[in-house]
Amino acid sequence: MNPDNSLKTRREFLRTTMLGGALSWTVPAFLANTFSVLQSEAADSATQVVTGRDASILVVLQMAGGNDGLNTVVPFTNDFYHRARPQIGLSAKEVLKINEEVGFHPSLAGFKELYDGGNLAVIQGIGYPNPNRSHFRSTEIWQTASDAERIEKYGWLGRYFDNACAGADPTVGVNIGRQMPQSFSAKNPVGISLDNPENYRFISSDRNHKEGTTTEESYRKMNEPEEGMVAETGADANAGGSIGAISGTTAHSGSALDFLERTAMDAQVSSDKIRAISRRVENQASYPQSQLATSLKLVARLIGGGLPTRVYYVSQGGYDTHTNQVNAQQRLLKELGDSVKAFTDDLKAQGNLSRVMVMTFSEFGRRLAENANGGTDHGAAAPMFIIGNKVKAGLFGKYPSLAPTDLVNGDIKYNVDFRSVYAGVLEGWLKTSSAPILGRQFPPLLCA
């Protein structure tokens, strides 16, 4: 790697941290320590420059619960589809047509508009060999990019941070929510979680303070690790956790105290910056009212404020539609399409849309046949969406065959391995080699 880059990163980090911090707070020795160690580690790896102004940004959007792909990108002319779904099937009149064979769910007007504007790619028939139908296990497979038969300790984004972002600011990965997604779990953990930027700070107990040291100054000092601590545990402690409503255990190899100390430092370093940005930057588009929209609004402000983040993570839950699917999915997909559309409008107004790519995923699709309760049960392959103005819009992959002889246990069969999509995003968008991150070379599916 270029040593200048690492120095630049280091200076950038120290400078931004100092500016964000309280005036009385000087850069502690442990930060300098961190960087000398991380810098030497980074010397062997393809570390990327992280600044908040020029690098490309990936927004991962998890649709938790297993979205019914068949009613999202609908094969509306297919007889097998209508035969298997007499109650919940969508007709040619209802769908928003992409072409003469497939169309978006009627609630996805936002996606249709993005598609027509050349900003959305639909990748059809995504999955993986030997699909698992457990929410937890299948989510874990997607989060760690593992084979179905293998347990991977770290997440695919965590491995990206390890391989390509050593020495980066902890905000290189930002999860909107209370729990870390398992995909962030890494050997050398970075990434922060936040829910509400106003409360993402130490709130002083002595607001009418007149004399002496403040509680905030003392809090800062008491939450700085001992000198040398970070150098020893930096490569071992770990981050990770639950993903939206579906959990994954945190991997680690240091003690619980090491982990807590590291998290405390990351919290301190990131909180001033994030609050400053979220106060300074305003949204420039009107969003619908939903949890997902609130998350994306915050992401847009953090991007606008130049947080040096490469990966944002947001999630939307509720897709486990075993009963009365029609109403639930209608509401969820409307939220999804409208929120993402508003998000892209916002980024466009900021002038940042060309730096941002949104990628959706869900742990599995659902059965071809509807069940007796007006819903669908856990299935396998489903589509993914990639959104951004550098995206090659259009349909990618092939719609899986719905013919009874082509189904596996009642499920449609995947055509594209999801890790090919990850490889395409890593190589084509984040500009890093995918094989060290995904464990082997998958043929990259490039949509940008």
Next chain:
Amino acid sequence: MLKSLPNERWNFTTAAHLLNRAGFGGPPSEIEQLASLGPEKAVSSLIDYEKIPDHGTNPEWAKPDPTRADRLAEARKADEQTRRQLLQAEQRTQRQRGVELKHWWLSRMAKGSRPLQEKMTLFWHGHFATSSEKVRDAYLMWKQNDLFRQQATGNWLRLLIAMAKDPAMLVWLDQAQSRKEHPNENFAREVMELFTLGEGHYTEKDVTEAARALTGWSYDRINQQFIERRRAHDDGVKTVLGNTGDLSGEDVLEQIVAQPQAARFITAKLWNFFAGEDPADDLVTALADVFRRSGNEFKPLLNVMFRSEEFYASSIIRNQVKSPVQWLVGSTRILERELPPPFVCFGLTRNLGQDLFAPPNVKGWDGGLSWITTNNLLARYNEAALLVQGDTSMLKGMNIAPNPAVNGQLQNRLQNLRLRPVEAVKILTEEERSDKGKLIAALEKRLLQAKLSEKQEQTLQEYLNSQSNLDEATILNAIRLMMSTPEYQLT
């Protein structure tokens, strides 16, 4: 393996560890009391809780509601608008009771006379993770909680059978809808994957066959109780885990519990909950052996665990991340203060990632390090200010409830909320309140039962030095600061 801790190692630190893990911790006086008993009597004082009277009362609505089914039927028949109003009213009632229920349980943990019984109830709630989000009936949630409590340290098979017939569970994992024409596999799968054996110790065939055997175990909505529907039961021949015959639900559960893996699975999970993560293989073998020899009874197992040298290893003591419930209940106990009001407790625990009666999914809370994110750590530091100083500013703007309308109402109630701060005079002697060094030492003993790092102690000392006098406000700030450290999150 599992040799008893020698008497000479029984002291304030080991007694504190026992009270922290087998209960929810307590003030120094309680720890000293346990320390004076010696290990055998100390463990017995927690484990033989049947001898201790329980004066707790149940929520007044904790009984079947004979009019509920009629009300719901009435609502279904009504016109669209009336129906919506009736259902909303019903939901409001259930939601209100849900908040009361959480507080009722937290109060039992914080002030009840049987801490281990409540700690085991918490273990079972995380294990059989059932959520009111789907069950939507506070009475059923209470009833399941009471079942955990009544059978907290009893027999494994008996508890499993009771759980399989528990109304909230029947609804939660769809067993109520399972009939021989369409067996529902949800409960049959989770009972093996998550409750008893773990993935890889049964086959898909075992799941489908067990589901057939369990058909007919259902839920009677009118009387809000378990019902066996004989005509829905599949009485054909099934094979589950090598056992063939016209198996019933009981037969299947008995066969599961008889697997050697069943004893390993549940004892490892208990060790993980009470002691440390990922117990070594030979430790699990020893624990499972104790469990099986006692006829799959939990009390003898817990007795051996809490007496064992392994439980008091230095790698175990103060190396567990407090769960949000442990953090909240434990903090009120060591600060000797009341729990905040019900809707505040609801907000506090939910904000830290553990909403009682609403686990994220059937796997329960992941626990351990996953309790901690940058967000949740800062939230703990700010909630400490609420408990110590009665400072409610961190609740403003917090999404206390998931529903925006409910959240708005709660935010309104916050306007008038005044919380009492901790009383320094209650928890510190006059000497400790006037000498900075003694103050720090006393707080370390009370809050951590361990020392802060030298640098942290020094920072705290500097803070105290910079204040013109050691008044109540300064002392409370010092307490809040000590709770706003990585160290305080451990137990």
